Amino acid sequence: MKIGFIGLGLMGRPMALNLARAGHELHLWARRPASLEPFAEVHAHAHISAAEVARHARIVFTMVADAPDVAQVTLGEGGIAEGAGQGTIIVDMSTIAPAAARDISLRLLARGIEFLDAPVSGGEVGAINAALTIMVGGKASVFEEIRPLFEKLGKSATLIGDSGAGQVAKACNQILTGVGVAAVAEAFTFARKSGVDPAKVREALLGGFAYSKILENHGQRMLDRNFKPGFKSWMHQKDLRIVMEEAHGLGLMLPSAAATAQMLNAMAGSGLGEEDSIAMLKLLERMSGQE
Amino acid sequence: MRLGFIGLGAMGQPMARQLLSAGHQLALWARRPDSLRPLLDQGARAYPSPSELARNAEVVFTMVTASDDVAALALGPDGLIHGAAPGSIHVDMSTIAPQVARRIAGRLAEKDIAMLDAPVSGGVAAAEKATLAIMVGGAAATLERVRPLLETLGKTIVHVGGHGAGQVAKACNQMVMVAAIEACAEAMRLAAASGVDPERVRTAMLGGAAGSVVLEVFGGRMAARDFQAGVEARLHHKDFAIMMQEAYRLGCPLPVAGQVWQQLNALMGHGWGGQDSVSLLKVLEVANG
Numbered sequence: 001m002k003i004g005f006i007g008l009g010l011m012g013r014p015m016a017l018n019l020a021r022a023g024h025e026l027h028l029w030a031r032r033p034a035s036l037e038p039f040a041e042v043h044a045h046a047h048i049s050a051a052e053v054a055r056h057a058r059i060v061f062t063m064v065a066d067a068p069d070v071a072q073v074t075l076g077e078g079g080i081a082e083g084a085g086q087g088t089i090i091v092d093m094s095t096i097a098p099a100a101a102r103d104i105s106l107r108l109l110a111r112g113i114e115f116l117d118a119p120v121s122g123g124e125v126g127a128i129n130a131a132l133t134i135m136v137g138g139k140a141s142v143f144e145e146i147r148p149l150f151e152k153l154g155k156s157a158t159l160i161g162d163s164g165a166g167q168v169a170k171a172c173n174q175i176l177t178g179v180g181v182a183a184v185a186e187a188f189t190f191a192r193k194s195g196v197d198p199a200k201v202r203e204a205l206l207g208g209f210a211y212s213k214i215l216e217n218h219g220q221r222m223l224d225r226n227f228k229p230g231f232k233s234w235m236h237q238k239d240l241r242i243v244m245e246e247a248h249g250l251g252l253m254l255p256s257a258a259a260t261a262q263m264l265n266a267m268a269g270s271g272l273g274e275e276d277s278i279a280m281l282k283l284l285e286r287m288s289g290q291e
Numbered sequence: 292m293r294l295g296f297i298g299l300g301a302m303g304q305p306m307a308r309q310l311l312s313a314g315h316q317l318a319l320w321a322r323r324p325d326s327l328r329p330l331l332d333q334g335a336r337a338y339p340s341p342s343e344l345a346r347n348a349e350v351v352f353t354m355v356t357a358s359d360d361v362a363a364l365a366l367g368p369d370g371l372i373h374g375a376a377p378g379s380i381h382v383d384m385s386t387i388a389p390q391v392a393r394r395i396a397g398r399l400a401e402k403d404i405a406m407l408d409a410p411v412s413g414g415v416a417a418a419e420k421a422t423l424a425i426m427v428g429g430a431a432a433t434l435e436r437v438r439p440l441l442e443t444l445g446k447t448i449v450h451v452g453g454h455g456a457g458q459v460a461k462a463c464n465q466m467v468m469v470a471a472i473e474a475c476a477e478a479m480r481l482a483a484a485s486g487v488d489p490e491r492v493r494t495a496m497l498g499g500a501a502g503s504v505v506l507e508v509f510g511g512r513m514a515a516r517d518f519q520a521g522v523e524a525r526l527h528h529k530d531f532a533i534m535m536q537e538a539y540r541l542g543c544p545l546p547v548a549g550q551v552w553q554q555l556n557a558l559m560g561h562g563w564g565g566q567d568s569v570s571l572l573k574v575l576e577v578a579n580g
Contacts, residue, residue: 237539237542241536241539244535244552245532245536247553247556248528248531248532248552248556250556250560251556251557251558251559251560251561251564252556252557252560253553253554253556253557253560254553254556255550255553258549258550258552258553259546259549259550261539261549262538262544262545262546262549263544263546265538265539265541265542265543265544265545266542266543266544267542268542269541269542269543269544270542273542
């Protein structure tokens with residue numbers, strides 16, 4: 001099948017490669033030509049614009065940074081909509097605000113283009129190993145058509161609801177992971193300052209009700225002081241900004257997410273933005289003079 | 292002097308009246324023409340668009356709700372920029388995002404129109420008594436040209452810095468004030484939950500180091516359970532979105548403001564946005580009261 005893919009960054013590159021390895025013909029466009037280099041070995045064509053990609057592929061995936069980028073690449077000048085025919089399907093796997101996803105979906109639908117919001121969880125490792133969790137919003141019939149492709153990218157793809165519902169699920173995911181990382185970092189800082197070995201605490205807790213993947217995986221990386229991303233904290237900061245703006249609009253009190261969002265602001269402001277969100281441990285240590 | 296005024300809401304109405312009473316010619320434009328009536332009766336003139344208004348004014352004041360409103364008034368298809376003469380001045384007294392204020396100032400400067408961001412503090416009462424605190428961002432020379440006009444509106448006029456600096460000061464003002472209202476509400480709740488008369492606690496505190504204008508004014512309304520709006524809570528809620536967006540952009544942690552924002556979200560969720568921010572007390576009472 002001919003498949004378009006736009007957004008060949010940390011996440012997009014391995015995802016597109018997985019589709020190519022599954023035997024699909026890729027049609028690509030990238031702002032920076034260097035992003036196309038890893039595709040020299042697979043069946044892929046480079047194009048001069050997103051519109052041109054859409055002229056060659058009925059299904060186009062996008063994986064970019066934020067809502068304005070998705071709007072630009074779909075509806076902007078030289079965007080997918082310019083080259084799309086009737087029945088084109090855009091599958092946006094970026095993390096953006098639910099309201100933005102609904103808006104883009106409506107504007108595309110007016111031009112006869114189907115849209116799924118399909119953000120993912122699982123990070124770069126999940127993308128490389130085709131083990132992503134995919135949360136989808138949009139029409140069931142469109143979801144069913146794309147499902148076989150989702151299966152090449154992830155281990156689960158769930159239709160959550162209508163347009164925007166995938167982004168709502170992703171926002172929920174980011175609340176849980178953001179607050180979860182903060183909780184583990186706080187517990188470890190607390191243990192250490194109390195003169196107790198955080199590694200022993202982690203080991204004991206893994207057997208109980210406080211078990212979580214975050215305690216297991218992120219916790220281990222905190223103990224190893226391995227702050228390489230993973231998932232860069234500035235991206236988590238962006239995702240929680242989306243959550244907090246939605247909460248503002250909904251008149252919803254989210255105190256724990258709000259506290260975590262402020263810690264992520266502090267990370268961005270003190271040079272930890274390019275490190276993994278688990279560098280929250282370093283932030284907590286600094287703020288209490290525990291470094 | 293030939294002045295223009297746009298935004299005749301609860302704040303704008305008395306402010307425009309002060310300028311008129313000081314003997315200036317006043318050009319008006321409003322989305323809802325009925326808001327013009329009281330001022331037209333006092334000699335102001337209405338114009339069909341912001342650009343037409345700007346053609347007839349040396350200094351134009353705006354006092355509206357949101358960043359988008361100011362941007363549309365200044366730069367939109369019928370905006371001030373299309374009518375204002377080179378050398379004229381736009382004084383925006385609305386509370387908007389510093390970034391938007393800077394952007395508008397930049398666009399107006401291309402046409403040699405000067406801009407000041409000059410948000411105010413003090414609420415309707417201060418607008419009526421011409422005792423507003425005015426926080427000004429922009430060129431000092433521009434401020435000096437309009438200072439006599441601002442002096443008819445307020446009693447404290449501070450030049451904070453360049454474009455956007457007035458809005459930064461206003462964001463700081465809102466953060467400190469609403470956080471204080473929340474602290475006041477929590478104190479009132481703690482007193483009541485302890486079986487102690489909140490009003491007596493307040494009276495005792497007013498004489499000590501915790502005494503403040505907020506404790507006096509907002510605390511007083513809490514004690515009297517008067518939730519009628521001085522300033523509607525939804526406006527404070529809006530201000531918090533601006534401030535928290537700036538905090539995000541700057542990577543600046545505001546842990547307490549982040550929590551106060553959540554309390555305001557809860558207040559909005561209850562549908563109390565049209566009441567005064569002293570309704571933060573009621574949010575606490577939902578969980579314990």
